[in-house]
Amino acid sequence: MTTVMVGTLAACGDDDANGDNNNNGNNTQQTTDSGSSSNTTTTDLNNKKFSMSYTEAIEIFKNKHPKTDITSVELSQELGKFVYTIDGVDDSSEFEMKFDADTKAILQDNNEKLDREDANGVERANEKLDLTGIKTPQEAMTAALKQQAGTVKEWSIDREMNQTYFSIQVMNGTQEVEVKLDSKTLAVLSTEQDD
Known part of the structure; x- marks a missing residue:
């Protein structure tokens, strides 16, 4: 993957x-000095x-x-x-x-x-995700930020062991924390700090 x-x-x-x-990804060089703040800030x-x-x-x-x-x-x-x-x-x-x-x-x-x-x-x-009756990403981000202060970098809806959940990536300074929430109740399933 x-x-x-x-x-x-x-x-x-x-x-x-x-x-x-369609060039099969042979040109992978990217520049980040274009002055665009989206490349350097979250x-x-x-x-x-x-x-x-x-x-x-x-x-x-x-x-x-x-x-x-x-x-x-x-x-x-x-x-x-x-x-x-x-x-x-x-x-x-x-x-x-x-x-x-x-x-x-x-x-x-x-x-x-x-x-x-x-x-x-x-x-x-x-x-297969169970998307019936799930909360919105906005609700999930709000709930994650109550658990972990910072700014939301990305979110996803995934499934593991028959559980559909939100994964919210929160940046707190240089520290990245993943908050997993039940997709229907927004109960916190786990909080994990990335190294």
Whole structure:
């Protein structure tokens, strides 16, 4: 997954520089001296409004891939853009779409075949998110900041051991803390400081 994400980030950087070409991520050099504060400071997502909501991103994903189940939703900053990443799976493939949260542009739409052990509904059963009746990301960020002071760097909705939860990454100075919250009750499941 890390290899896929590194390749994805490189490909997104190439799209920024060269339009919509497909060069397999060979050009990974990025500069951060462009004077844009978004490359050097953390924007507090708790106070940021976007043109696109995460539910709109999910709806576009589901319309494009109607037979899939959502396995992960994330809002993070990539190469100076705020990006929704929606992951999903069907019985034979996994899918990933990325959207620019400010412009609503589709930045990426990839899929790949599942390994034999994950096919035929295995990964779907293990990873499918239960999005019914969950709290909003805004509510989750507010709850996380009551637990850990700081600014919200990114958030995601994930599943582990049959539990759909919010993961809120909070920056307090140079310290990053992950607060996991039950997606329906916002009960704190764990707080973990990254080294």
